[in-house]
Each structure stands twice: as C-alpha cells, then as structure tokens.
Amino acid sequence: MKINIRRSRRAAAAVALGSVLALTATACGDDGSGTAGDKGNEGSGKGEITFWDNNGGVRTDVWKEIIKDFEKKYPDIKVNYVGVPATSIQSKYDTSISGGGLPDVGGVGAAMLAEVAAQKALEPLDSRIEKSTLNGKLNQGMLDSVRNAGGGDKLYSVPTSANNGTLWYRTDLFKSAGLAEPSSWTNFYKAADKLTDKGDNKFGYTIRGGEGSIAQALDASYGQSGITEFWNGDKTTVNDPKNVAALEKYVKLYKKDTPSADVNNDFTKMVAQWDSGTIGMLSHNLGSYQDHVKALGTGKFRGIPNPTLDDGTRVQVSNPVDGLGLFKASKHKAAAWKFIEFAASHESNSKWNESAGAIPSNIEAAKDSWIQQAEPTKLAAEALNGGKTKIVQLPYYLPDWNNISKSDNEPNFQKVLLGKMSAKDFLNTLAEQLNAAQADWKKNG
Structure with missing residues (x-):
C-alpha cells in the first residue's frame, strides 16, 4: 500500500x-x-x-x-x-x-x-x-x-x-425568488436549481473542487446520510452506501447549478467568486465572514449552520x-x-x-x-451546543490524515466532478487508505 x-x-x-x-x-x-x-x-x-x-x-x-x-x-x-x-x-x-x-x-x-x-x-x-x-x-x-x-x-x-461549517446564502436573491431559507437539504437543492440561470451567468451554488475539497464533500455526504460515526469497528463508514448516494446527489450540482470553474477553486477563489457575482449559496466556514461583509455589506447575506435533515437533525463533520x-x-x-x-x-x-x-x-x-452581534458565529456556537446537532469526529489523530484528505484524494474528487470517476470508486479508494492508516496507527501506537 x-x-x-x-x-x-x-x-x-x-x-x-x-x-x-x-x-x-x-x-x-x-x-x-x-x-x-x-x-x-x-x-x-x-x-x-x-x-x-x-x-x-x-x-x-x-x-x-x-x-x-x-x-x-x-x-x-x-x-x-x-x-x-x-x-x-x-x-x-x-x-x-x-x-x-x-x-x-x-x-x-x-x-x-x-x-x-x-x-x-x-x-x-x-x-x-x-x-x-x-x-x-x-x-x-x-x-x-x-x-x-x-x-x-x-x-x-x-x-x-x-470554526464551523457554514452555509452562506444571498438573502436578496432568495427573497426575489420567493425561496425559503436553505436550512434543510430539501430547501438547499430546491434553491440551487431555482436560482440557476446559466444563460444569464447566474448559479444557485458554488462547489469546492480545488484545494480543501474533501472536508466539504464529507460534510455533504454525512450531512445527508445521517450517519453519525466515522468508524464502525476498525472500518470507516466513508463508503457506506448511504454516503455514496449522498455524494452522488451532491456532485450532480456541478455544472448544472454551479460554475464550471469550480472544479479548480480553492476557498479564496470560491469566496471571491461568490462575493463578486450572483451565486446563491456558498459552503465554507466562519472564516470568510469579514470578506462577505466587505463585499456585500450586512443586508444581502446570512450565514447559517449546515442544512438539516427533514426531521431537524443536523449531522456535520468536525472542523479542526x-x-x-x-x-x-x-x-x-x-x-x-x-x-x-x-x-x-x-x-x-x-x-x-x-x-x-x-x-x-x-x-x-x-x-x-x-459574538452576539456577529450572527453567523452566534448561530454556529448555538448549533454546536444544540441537542440536535451530531458531530462526526474526523480522525485527525492519524499522522497520514492530512495527506489522505488532501494530496492523495483531491485530484480524485476533481475526477468525480468531471465524470471520470464514480462517487462510489472515489469513496472506496478513500476508505481503503483510511482503513490501512487506522490499522497502521493501532499497530504502531
């Protein structure tokens, strides 16, 4: 290996x-x-x-x-x-x-x-x-x-x-389209589709395809599947069929409801693109709040915790x-x-x-x-302490975690977006490496 x-x-x-x-x-x-x-x-x-x-x-x-x-x-x-x-x-x-x-x-x-x-x-x-x-x-x-x-x-x-995963959305665009807040995954996908008008260069969402894409993809997978544990014994749940189905749905947004340039965008490019354009939603974290304020003021956007399942349960991966x-x-x-x-x-x-x-x-x-005045930070803190938020703890303790979640698999995620690799093969490859790293860590720990 x-x-x-x-x-x-x-x-x-x-x-x-x-x-x-x-x-x-x-x-x-x-x-x-x-x-x-x-x-x-x-x-x-x-x-x-x-x-x-x-x-x-x-x-x-x-x-x-x-x-x-x-x-x-x-x-x-x-x-x-x-x-x-x-x-x-x-x-x-x-x-x-x-x-x-x-x-x-x-x-x-x-x-x-x-x-x-x-x-x-x-x-x-x-x-x-x-x-x-x-x-x-x-x-x-x-x-x-x-x-x-x-x-x-x-x-x-x-x-x-x-930090905390945050869904930033343009309140002005949502209001004009008569859309409900994207607080659930159901509302999220509905908004992504309705706000897209490729002929007018308008998109409902911007997806992270470049540097740092894996954590966001895992957030979308676990957030929709509802799986709350990263490990089942010594085997990761990353490639559970529910996560595969969730990731398949998520990556279908690419080029349908997102700009094609997203395949290469890291967070700085993605944030700049959202701040300067007419894109409805952006998944990032609390760290880009001041960028949005400088670009849009405080009246055109909100930052809310990641979407929930239809029953109100929120599942998100841990942020380092x-x-x-x-x-x-x-x-x-x-x-x-x-x-x-x-x-x-x-x-x-x-x-x-x-x-x-x-x-x-x-x-x-x-x-x-x-903190009380910075609504996204306040909401994030409340979500982390709320009884309906479930945190999937990522294995930061693995010495190879950063390599696995970055250089080893970011190019593969780009292949998924481009249709050159299936979501299932991508998650199976990721799971194989994680299982080996976990076994190695236990053996040498």
Missing part, C-alpha cells in the same frame, strides 16, 4: 532525526531553530523569536496588530512574523523538520497536528499551561480536540479558535481547532511561550477571533459582546 510506504519512510526519518544536530536556519526564516532532533533551550526570556502564521495573507493584518501589542508589553522581545499560506504550511513544516529552520512558534491546526507531533517537533505544553495565566481559561472541548489530534496523551498545541505550537528546537522557548500565552489571552484571542469570525478558545473572550 502507498500509505504504508510513506509511513515507513517517515518513521525512518524520525529515527534519523534524533541524532542530527541543529542546522543553520534556512533563508525563509533565520530564527536560530534547528531540526526536530534538536531539543533547543529556554533562553533568557528576551531577544528575537520567529512566528509562522499558518494562514498567511488571510490573517496577516490581525496578527501584526497582536504582535504590536505584545512587543509593547514585552519590549525586550521582538517577533519576526512569517506568513505562510495555508496550502503550503504542512510541506514547509515537513521540510524544516528534516532540514532545519523551524520557527519558535507556529500555527498548527488539528488536521496537521498528528503528523508534526509524530516527528517529535513540538514541545508538550501541559505543564506550561498549568503554571500560566491560561490555566482554567481555555475551552475544555477545544483542549480535548487538540489533545486527541496529537495522539491523546499530551497537549502539543494551545487552541486559539474553533486551530492553535499555536511551541517548537522543541527553539533556542528561545521562554520568550516564545510568553507570545503564545499573550496570543491566547482574553484581549488578543477576542481580537483575532472577531477578525476571523471564529469561536474563541478563551472562555472570557467567548463572552464578549461582538
């Missing part, structure tokens, strides 16, 4: 890294950190640290505000900001883990946490949190999520935010919690930890999440007034 070959190579690399000395930092970040095999040191609590933003370009402005606030409070610490696009952050970490040049602090979402942690690149943070001002101030569910994603024993990331990791190779761990602690504090965490429209990890920030 391809997946086992890759795991074997990674395991061998991890052993080799244990004896490698820290290398000179690469040109993309002269931060003084080395490889995963370098244990680093605490440093003086002063000096320069390097921070890699794992969503560079999208959240750059708010991070620079937080860094400015931090440097004002800690004038003896300078933070070198490096914005890394979300599409390349994992490969950048992998390259630096083996070749040197790791940052002191980096954004590490739950989806990639298992792979980075498996390579012994991250510092366990349990004792640091217990001794810090963050103790008792972080959402327990988010802490559990990142702990599980890292393998279940230690905490390798301080959670900063939770984002967080900050302290890299073991850092020569400035004391200073780096101060930055993490500051970024996850009430004021900074609230500022970041208000900018992103996401759910804060800091329980004090989660009570701030802006």
